[in-house]
Amino acid sequence: xxxxxxxxxxxxxxxxxxxxxxxxxxxxxxxxxxxxxxxxxxxxxxxxxxxxxxxxxxxxxxxxxxxxxxxxxxxxxxxxxxxxxxxxxxxxxxxxxxxxxxxxxxxxxxxxxxxxxxxxxxxxxxxxxxxxxxxxxxxxxxxxxxxxxxxxxxxxxxxxxxxxxxxxxxxxxxxxxxxxxxxxxxxxxxxxxxxxxxxxxxxxxxxxxxxxxxxxxxxxxxxxxxxxxxxxxxxxxxxxxxxxxxxxxxxxxxxxxxxxxxxxxxxxxxxxxxxxxxxxxxxxxxxxxxxxxxxxxxxxxxxxxxxxxxxxxxxxxxxxxxxxxxxxxxxxxxxxxxxxxxxxxxxxxxxxxxxxxxxxxxxxxxxxxxxxxxxxxxxx
Ligand SMILES: [Zn+2]
Ligand SMILES: [Zn+2]
Numbered sequence: 342x343x344x345x346x347x348x349x350x351x352x353x354x355x356x357x358x359x360x361x362x363x364x365x366x367x368x369x370x371x372x373x374x375x376x377x378x379x380x381x382x383x384x385x386x387x388x389x390x391x392x393x394x395x396x397x398x399x400x401x402x403x404x405x406x407x408x409x410x411x412x413x414x415x416x417x418x419x420x421x422x423x424x425x426x427x428x429x430x431x432x433x434x435x436x437x438x439x440x441x442x443x444x445x446x447x448x449x450x451x452x453x454x455x456x457x458x459x460x461x462x463x464x465x466x467x468x469x470x471x472x473x474x475x476x477x478x479x480x481x482x483x484x485x486x487x488x489x490x491x492x493x494x495x496x497x498x499x500x501x502x503x504x505x506x507x508x509x510x511x512x513x514x515x516x517x518x519x520x521x522x523x524x525x526x527x528x529x530x531x532x533x534x535x536x537x538x539x540x541x542x543x544x545x546x547x548x549x550x551x552x553x554x555x556x557x558x559x560x561x562x563x564x565x566x567x568x569x570x571x572x573x574x575x576x577x578x579x580x581x582x583x584x585x586x587x588x589x590x591x592x593x594x595x596x597x598x599x600x601x602x603x604x605x606x607x608x609x610x611x612x613x614x615x616x617x618x619x620x621x622x623x624x625x626x627x628x629x630x631x632x633x634x635x636x637x638x639x640x641x642x643x644x645x646x647x648x649x650x651x652x653x654x655x656x657x658x659x660x661x662x663x664x665x666x667x668x669x670x671x672x673x674x675x676x677x678x679x680x681x682x683x684x685x686x687x688x689x690x691x692x693x694x695x696x697x698x699x700x701x702x703x704x705x706x707x708x709x710x711x712x713x714x715x716x717x718x719x720x721x
Contacts (some may be wrong), residue, residue, distance in 0.1 A: 347656050354388065356407070358397055365393035369462065373593055390461055399522065404538035462594030466492075469600045473610060474571060476608040480640040480665055482573035487601060489567070492588045498552035498591070500559035507550040512541035519543040560589070562721045569601055574668035577605040589590055616665045616674030620635070621684040624648060639663045646678065648667040654682035656677060 347354050350364040371377065372386040377439065389581065397399045470489050474478065478485070494500040503509075511517040515538035517701045522535045527580075537543040551557035567586060575581075581601050587597025605613070612619040623638060632650035636643045637660070657679045664674030700707050 346396055346405065349388050349392040350396065356396075361393060364378065365389060365397075374595070387413055393461065400533065446672045461592060463591040464594045465588035465597035467597040469602065470605065471602045472569065473602075473604050473712060475560055475605055475606055476611060476613065477640060478571060479575050479605050480573065483571040483632050485569050486566050487569055489565055489599065490562045491586075493550060494589045495555035495559050495561045498555040501593075502555065502557040502559040503548035504550055504552055509546050509549040512545050512547050514538050514540035515545060517545040519545040567599070571603065572668060573624070574666040575603055575605075576668070577603070577613070579603050579621040579692055611640065613665065616667055616671050618664045618674065618676045620676060620678050622678050622680050623682055624652070624680050629654065629680070629682045635687050637678055648680065651678055654680065656680055699711060
């Protein structure tokens with residue numbers, strides 16, 4: 342494909358704006374990435390769009406004609422024009438209405454406001470929603486449903502905002518051009534500004550009737566229920582993107598995306614730290630002293646764990662690979678089990694005697710508080 346904007350659209354250098362618009366519509370349909378099989382469709386589509394943007398804007402087209410393709414592109418990359426072809430004919434410092442916001446929109450898709458201010462295809466807005474899941478679901482991965490209210494192209498007017506058979510007339514404000522040019526005298530010189538026609542919203546046509554279903558917006562809000570794949574190992578606060586499930590595009594542009602912020606509910610038994618899990622496990626004094634084999638719950642079912650003899654309260658053991666799965670790669674984090682030696686708050690007489698004997702055998706003298714004996718009596 343040629344680099345020259347006229348060649349890209351296949352029009353002559355003195356083509357009228359209508360001819361350019363017409364050529365653009367044809368090319369845009371041909372190369373629209375949603376319909377074209379051409380592997381380079383997206384790139385070509387962008388070029389076509391760009392060519393039309395420049396050539397349908399009086400000021401930009403004049404600059405383009407003066408500077409030629411290469412210098413125009415360079416000037417644009419620098420973010421504006423400086424001197425306009427060296428002929429000194431461009432007296433105003435504002436670059437003749439070549440508006441930075443426009444350039445920005447064009448390159449970074451910033452033009453996502455819902456305004457029918459041109460015929461160029463626009464991507465629809467991204468939509469956002471939230472989803473709360475359990476730790477178990479984050480562990481296993483899950484399929485969840487989300488219900489959103491999503492703007493959709495009005496079915497009764499196909500998004501045009503007026504009934505198909507509505508009477509129409511050419512917009513008298515802009516004479517059908519969709520744009521109006523204002524010239525202002527400022528202390529810096531003459532400034533010419535081209536803006537979208539407010540009366541017709543850039544369409545160039547006025548319709549006698551508005552669509553009663555959407556009130557002329559071209560958009561209705563419908564409830565949509567979608568199935569979301571939650572990947573195993575997802576983190577709290579992570580955002581999932583469902584491509585093309587957002588608001589509809591305009592003028593044949595693609596839909597926006599749906600962004601889902603996922604939060605994970607606190608779990609009563611496990612605390613998550615990245616891909617590791619922490620858990621507290623109560624054990625008795627004799628278990629700590631003699632050691633024991635206990636059942637420890639994991640998110641993958643109970644496992645047997647051997648407590649070594651002489652374990653201290655507060656000691657932490659690592660169970661390798663028993664934590665959360667790593668997101669989109671193999672393996673798991675670890676499970677850290679912190680044991681806590683459980684101190685009985687009440688004793689029966691047998692237990693008391695055994696403990697007293699234990700203290701005596703350890704040469705310990707214990708002055709027991711009266712309240713404790715009261716408690717003991719009550720529990721016997
Ligand atoms: Zn108008
Ligand atoms: Zn409608």
